[in-house]
Amino acid sequence: MSRRLRLLLAAIAIAVLLWLLFATAERALALAQRFLTLPSWLQWTLGGALSLFAAFGLSVLWWLLRPRRKRVAKPVPDRQELEQRLSQLHERGSDTEQLGHELAELDRRRSEQRIYIALFGEISTGKSTLIRALAPQAVTLSDARGGTTREVRHFDSQLADGRPFVLADVPGSHESAGDARETIARQEALRAHAVVYVCAGDLTRSQVEELRWLADFGKPLVLVLNKADQWNVDELEALQQKLRQQTQDIATAVVAVSAGGSERFQRQLDNGDTEHVERQRKPSIKPLLKALSRITASGADGLEPMREQAVLASVHERAGAxxxxxxxxxxxxxxxxxxxxxxxxxxxxxxxxxxxxxxxxxxxxxxxxxxxxxxxxxxxxxxxxxxxxxxxxxxxxxxxxxxxxxxxxxxxxxxxxxxxxxxxxxxxxxxxxxxxxxxxxxxxxxxxxxxxxxxxxxxxxxxxxxxxxxxxxxxxxxxxxxxxxxx
Ligand SMILES: Nc1nc2c(ncn2[C@@H]2O[C@H](COP(=O)(O)OP(=O)(O)OP(=O)(O)O)[C@@H](O)[C@H]2O)c(=O)[nH]1
Ligand SMILES: [Mg+2]
Structure with a gap:
């Protein structure tokens, strides 16, 4: 297109814009004049409706444009540099033993080539029960009476396709005065290839924060709504919907299961006596098995780089502290x-x-x-x-x-x-x-x-x-x- 033609088109476009602007201004003035001739009660009603409309428009705009917290990927530290920092710290007399162990464990698990999955979540959401359902053969390793988990325990299990994996049962978070145990749990979660985050209802703000913390380390996450037996179908659907909304771009999958656990009830006997009965609920965890299969499809080798990054990033943070x-x-x-x-x-x-x-x-x-x-x-x-x-x-x-x-x-x-x-x-x-x-x-x-x-x-x-x-x-x-x- 020649320069002249372009100039002509630009001039026409400006003229049209100016004309539009004038036309709008004229219309607005005419409207304002008509508005002023209206009786005052109508002015107030119309004014009120217009302000309401404007407020609604502005809030929609705010909702669309509101700043959202961006996920910031953790910096990936260099292994050699990290080791150097640790030995410097050691020379300066600080205790780097735990961090050294963390790196050794990183290597040990890599050479083991088994998939590690940590079950993580608040206390009493049913993590230990879920482990018993996922690894029934390892049931004797666990405290049969249940109760609160105080340390990390590992259980061997197998996926439906026969692939072996290790489940880590960790102490529940947000336990009163359980800071040390929560740290242990978080560190174990970072060491795993993937994390199953167990909850028993919709998530509190601190639970979402906890999930986000894990996701920031690049952990693949399955969010499990346990104790599904406590809800009816509609309630369950609504809860899952809410959870999906709460963990958008954090959790890879959201599933509802019933880990089982035991229920106690009283039974009236024929002779009039009452009897206390404890019965094991039947676990129903198929959706979780499916999600686990999917999330671990690339195998220990495929998931290892991400796991390594998470552990190194955590060691980097701890070394910094x-x-x-x-x-x-x-x-x-x-x-x-x-x-x-x-x-x-x-x-x-x-x-x-x-x-x-x-x-x-x-x-x-x-x-x-x-x-x-x-x-x-x-x-x-x-x-x-x-x-x-x-x-x-x-x-x-x-x-x-x-x-x-x-x-x-x-x-x-x-x-x-x-x-x-x-x-x-x-x-x-x-x-x-x-x-x-x-x-x-x-x-x-x-x-x-x-x-x-x-x-x-x-x-x-x-x-x-x-x-x-x-x-x-x-x-x-x-x-x-x-x-x-x-x-
Ligand atoms: N209704 C119902 N109750 C369950 C289910 N799974 C576990 N429970 C019960 O929830 C309670 C807590 O279960 P645990 O497995 O000990 O929970 P946890 O998350 O390991 O608890 P901490 O180790 O203290 O963090 C127990 O009383 C279980 O019987 C379930 O699917 N349905
Ligand atoms: Mg437990």
């Missing part, structure tokens, strides 16, 4: 070391009554050491600036620090017996403890030397006269003082 813990402990040790030095420095140099001034050399060294611990590169000038800012913060907070120190002298008589200058020595313990903790917290959170953030934290800590903290600082001061005296 351990690194944070180890760093925090190390930071604590550094802060204590400098607080002690500050106390000793104060004893040597400060005349009672003189102003509080941060010992610049100590503060600089503390800043460098903490930055190095958090692997945050800091330049000479940055450190100097930071120390200068800390001095300013302290100048405005001096009176508070001295007041706290004064109170500590009264609260811990041991301090008073040490002699002159101890008020300042304690004040310096408080100052360096605050400076160190403020900086460590800021470095950890911001991943940078953020002066303003650290100064805010320092201000808060200088004024924090909590009992436990003061006792700790009093002990530190007394110890440092006595150590100097004994030399």
């Amino acid at each position: 351990l690194e944070m813990q180890t760093r925090a402990a190390e930071a604590e040790r550094i802060v204590r070391k400098y607080s002690r030095r500050a106390v000793i420095g104060a004893m040597a140099a400060v005349a009672p009554g003189s102003d509080l001034v941060i010992q610049a050399a100590l503060a600089t060294a503390l800043t460098r050491e903490l930055a190095k611990l958090y692997e945050i590169p800091v330049g000479e000038v940055q450190v100097e600036d930071f120390v200068r800012q800390a001095k300013l913060t302290l100048r405005t907070g001096s009176s508070i620090v001295l007041a706290i120190a004064g109170n500590a002298m009264k609260a811990f008589p041991g301090l008073g017996t040490l002699g002159g200058g101890v008020l300042h020595a304690f004040a310096y313990a408080l100052i360096f403890d605050s400076l160190g903790h403020a900086l460590a917290a800021s470095l950890a959170e911001r991943q940078a030397l953020d002066q303003d953030d650290a100064a805010e934290r320092l201000k808060a800590l200088l004024a924090d006269a909590g009992g436990a903290r003061l006792r700790q600082l009093a002990t530190l001061t007394i110890d440092a003082w006595r150590e100097r005296d004994s030399k």
